[in-house]
Amino acid sequence: MKENAVRLAFLGTASISIIVVMLIFVFLGKEAFPFIKDPGLSQMLGSRWAPVSFIRELYGIYPLLTGSLLITILAILISVPLGVCGAVYISEIAGNAEREFFKPFIEILAGIPSVVLGFFGLVTVAPLVKKIFNLPSGLTALTGALLLALMAIPTIITISEDAIRSVPRSFKEASLALGASRLQTTWRVTVPAALSGIIAAIMLGMGRVIGETMAVLMVTGNAAVITMSPFESVRTMTATIAAEMGEVPFGSAHYSALFWIGIILLFVTFALNTAAMRALKRYRMN
């Protein structure tokens, strides 16, 4: 009797995660819904985001989508080679003592709050970008991408390293016995065997980059323009919500539009994370 009550109590508490996920969908939907009726969803399919205007408010989200996309691509281009290289080095080449020396650094980097990285970017990285590339302003997509790459690196290194280390020893031994060098074994046997884990790491890193708010808000300049140039200012979806939510009247079309952006973000990260989990499951099976 009592045993069953205890079991049910634990079961009830464990369902909290399901309830929270459902509530997130319900309440984002609830606040976003009015937009469908009033300006209509087609209003979001436009190339100008000007939600505050005396003449006509425009809710085109293309510039925000391209802003997020550009920054994500750049950040991934920077962080993937560095992160995968780091993971291979730490797991295959570094000695034990060296590995123990690296760990706290990666943990520290993962722990730095994004607003602190944003602040560092604003004060130190932005002036540097401005000087090196001779730009009128250092607040560019590239500056944001550099900081986001820093945030994605711990995720990419930790998960890739785990994947690389779980490659069975026999694979490497067989390759070495056939006369392959250590270098050939690492890049032609170990890394391909761990590939699904590495891809999962990259996708999780991407999820983190797309959802990041404070650092991009502080260093990308926030101009809602459609561009694919790393040296221009862009405005991401996350930064738009953070910057504008404080000033909108509750229940207005602008307010609902911001919730729609939240829903888009939710679905993109959800897709990336479930795909990553699939890939992880595959390498754990091996």
Place this chain on the structure above:
Amino acid sequence: MRSRKIEPAIHWGMRLITYSILIVIAFIIIDIVWKGLPVISWEFLFGFPKKSGAEGGILPAIVGTLLLVLGTITVALPLGMASAVYLSEYAKQGKFTNTIRLAIITLAGVPSIVFGLFGLGLFVLFFGFGASILAGSLTLACMILPIIIVSSEEALKAVPQSLREGSLALGATKWETIRRNVLPYSTSGMLTGSILGIGRAAGETAPILLTVAAFYLPKLPKSIFDQVMALPYHLYILATQLPDADAVRPMQYGTALVLIALVLGVNMFAIIFRNRMRKKYRW
């Protein structure tokens, strides 16, 4: 034979890349400590801000962040630990368990600003808590729940199966076994994992932006329905919203230092504690 020659070169290249990541991390920390340390004083830590934070101290922001962290763990810790006990000790393979796991993964990936929107919609508006410590803590609790569940489950799984079997064989019920033979050996591990979640809650800005944080409020809160200042949001305000940001640079560095000292201090404590525990319980 060619590859034998280029092998050391490539290894050195990879070493260089890995160390340059470390150097960047070290540079960030040293930069903030170096420029922030001269600002730290009694008056800065325990004084009230003046002129929108351009002068004076940051006491309300420190107190606000500590209160938010306290509120967050009060909610998230029991829920997260109990969820982990269910998943590790009771759950059988099946649809329900899979749904819980999928929910945890989903939750772990939700962007922090989306948690902010959710907290605004549910706690601030629907429950009518307003922008308050209560709404902010609940929002942050939802955010760190997956971290607590996953790390607690790991701690529970580390307890050897033989301890459970021995207890059950002696006639103890399931709950007695969990209470007497599993929890005593896993609680410290569950707490350490959870501390990492606390570090995250203390440093996040986006969720509290919409649910609790005040731009400038130079007094201490009286109840959980009050707004508070918080360290991460205060840093954002100082760095981007004041008219003459360059003039308040020392204040910005000071606030950044206090924030990373708090977050990294908490994390460091967790890591050291975890390593000691690992040595103590070796099965």
